[in-house]
Amino acid sequence: MGYKNTKECLDALEAKGDLLRIDQEINPNIEAGVIQRRIFQAGGPALLFTNVKGCKFPMAANIFGTKERLHFIFRDTIETVERLMKLKMYPMEAIKKPWQYLGAPRTAYHTMPRKLSEGPVTANETTLAQLPQLKSWPMDGGAFVTLPQVYSESPENPGFAGSNIGMYRVQISGNEYNNTEVGLHYQIHRGIGHHHAQALKKGEQLKVNIVVGGAPSMSIAAVMPLPEGLAEIFFAGALGGHRIPMVMRPNGLPVPAEADFCICGTISNEQKPEGPFGDHIGYYSLTHDFPVLKVDKVYHRSDAIWPFTTVGRPPQEDTMFGDFIHELTSELVPSVFTGVHEVHAVDVAGVHPLLLAVGSERYVPYAEERQPQELLTNGMALLGNTQTALAKYLFIGAKEDMEHGENCHNIPVFFKHMLERANLKRDLHFITRTTIDTLDYSGMGFNEGSKLIFAAAGSKKRELGTELPKLPTLPDGFGEAKIFAPGIMILKGRKSETSRGEQDPQMEKLGEALRHTDGLEGFPMIVVVDDPDFTAMNWENFLWVTFTRSDPATDIYGAGAFTKAKHWGTKKSFIIDARMKTYQAPPLDPDPEVEKRVDALAASGGPLYGII
Incomplete structure (x- = not known):
């Protein structure tokens, strides 16, 4: 019931005809990532790269790339997990309709990890340099682990109940990192931050295990937004349909026995530059100092496979x-x-x-x-x-x-x-x-x-416009108005030259110019952009441009704006400045040469023919 490791899962997908083996040599430096992204966009199968350039370990991707595949992987448990979660909302339902919840007690039993003295993951040791050096985008600062399960325990409440599993970015090469340390990029609002703060308070270094592969449910658990106090390892067992076996190591921090790889170490008091990295907002996250993990051991099982994904502008x-x-x-x-x-x-x-x-x-x-x-x-x-x-x-x-x-x-x-x-x-x-x-x-x-x-809230206050009103003379560089949707107008803006945290006087002038425009009441939302054609192409472009390139307090203006008792409002329209700013990170652009190589793989006779 449920897959216990990566190989089991991939074997089942292959038997189902939902896995593509690629035996041709593939470079983990950008090429593998391009293939994964294009296969995902095509709704294609899971991938197994058996011949990875410069590395003895095979790599797997797109395992979770379709809704149908996710449902297949967790077909034995998903309905019971949903019922178990509903008990939190409707506990009386289990009494009224016990037949619907008969599987819930067994699922609850699966939440408890099982302790082992040894397991497949600790059969072999390797080094960071021998791991797949996956680089997804041209400006990435080095190789990254992109499907990690970062396991830590509370120094104040050690054990499974006080554990956290998160999917935090892990840089294993590049920048100033050597073969015995990695960069651990954890963002704000992440559970590991509480553990790290507790360790610092106690004057200790935080022990961390970075797990790759193993039960597919572990990857889902690592991204699951669970309530504080509910350990992800428990959810992984419920979704996986079995108690997660954990190898107890001498350093006191357990390792998932069925994992493919595990990087064991401690977060030092040192920070080093991490990044850039092409990220899920659709831009690079730039180089910043993040904690360094000093590596003690790198384990792998004998039939280890390196699962990975690549991220970028959604959907991915x-x-x-x-x-x-x-x-x-x-x-x-x-x-x-x-x-x-x-x-x-x-x-x-x-x-x-x-x-x-x-x-x-x-x-x-x-x-x-x-x-x-x-x-x-x-x-x-x-x-x-x-x-x-x-x-x-x-x-x-x-x-x-x-x-x-x-x-x-x-x-x-x-x-x-x-x-x-x-x-x-x-x-x-x-x-x-x-x-x-x-x-x-x-x-x-x-x-x-x-x-x-x-x-x-309340009744309709306006009829939304569907025809452009006659606009007044706008400040230099502003123009080319388009209607995107009822009540939403897009305007081309001049190139932004403002500094971070500063409002643009030209945008203030735009608001003043528009405030007396007849018919503007039907357009409560106006968005100023660099490229109106691209932005207006579809809802995906509109939402990405508008909300990733603007900060509300800095970049919202008004046609008839006012401030009263520190409350900001506007009489006709609110205007969002969604132009690229001088201080924003660059968007992700592909490498044309690598794209051509992947195109060749999709030509007649190539391994990707008929798929992308």
Whole structure:
């Protein structure tokens, strides 16, 4: 029941006809990543590279690349795990309908890891230099582990119950790293940070195991947004359908027995530059100092396979992780966030920059006109807990107004609903100089920026425009207006030259020029961009450009803007400056030569023929 290691899983996929072996030599330096991304975009099979240039270990990719494949891998457990999770919301259901929950006790039993003295993972030792040197994008600073399971335990509460498994970026070569240390890039709001803080407080170094491969459920557990205090190792057992076997090592930190590889070490007091790295927002995350892990041992099993993925502008393989997690947890949202009915971290906008949500508005049910009140409480909760706290823009609407089945997963309908109902003088609420996603370079500084709660409730306040109004003379360099969707206008802007944290006087002039425009009331949202044609091509481009290239407090302006008692509002339209700024990280561009090599692999007679 459930796959215990990578080889078991790949053998099953191959027997099903859902795995492609590539025996031709493939370079882990960019080429393997290009193949994986293009196979994913084509909805293709899992991949097994049997001949990796400069490395004796085979590499596997796209294991989690389709929803159907994920359901196949976890076909024995997914329904029972969903039922077990629902018991948190509806405990009486198990009494009323026990036949629906008969598997839950056994699933709960599987959550407890099993201790072993030895296991396949510790059969052999190797070095960092002998591991696959995967580099995904041309400007990457070195080789990275892209599907790691980083295991740590609380120094104050050691053991499985106090453990954390996270998928944090791990750089194994390049920059200043030698063959005995790696860069451990963990971002804010991550569980390992609590463990590291506890170790520093106690004057200790934090022991860490970086696991690659093993039970597929371990990879899902590493990205699962579980409540604080619920260890990922327990969830991995439930989803995997078996107790995860753990080899107890002399240093006291266990190693998953069925893993393919494990890098064991301690976080030192040293920091070194890590990056750049092509990341999931669609840009490079730049070089910054991060903790160094001093490596003690590198273990691998005798039939070790190196699973990997590559990330970049969504959708990518990690999109499937997000969809799968939403499937498992969507019904739990109201139990975690009281009054919130559904949330949608918008993948095509880089996941964290844009969060859409539907909440209740019940604070004043007797009022003649509903307005955002409970929604603001809901919004603060979303921005203060779990992974939703990384959101930069939160659009939240009232369920009571959604009489025709509107929801936050139908993005065009949701935006129309919100823009029709928002009171622009009242409903934009900023949080300034706060923490934002580590990978987001649009803000005031590293990990620092702002957030916006855009809340809308009540009756329609405007009819959204579908024809361009006659625009006045705009400041030099601004023009080429396009309608993207009802109520949303795109304008071409001059090249941005502002410094970080500074507002652009030319954007202020644009707002002043537009404030008296007749018919602008139908366009509450205006977005200024470098390339209107690219931005207006589809919703994916629009969302990515708008919400990854702007910081709310710095880059929102208004046609008729005002500030009263420190509250900002606008009389006609809010204007988002979504131009590329001088201080933002560069977007990910492919290497043309490598793309040509992959094209050749897809030609007649090549291993990728008929797939991409």
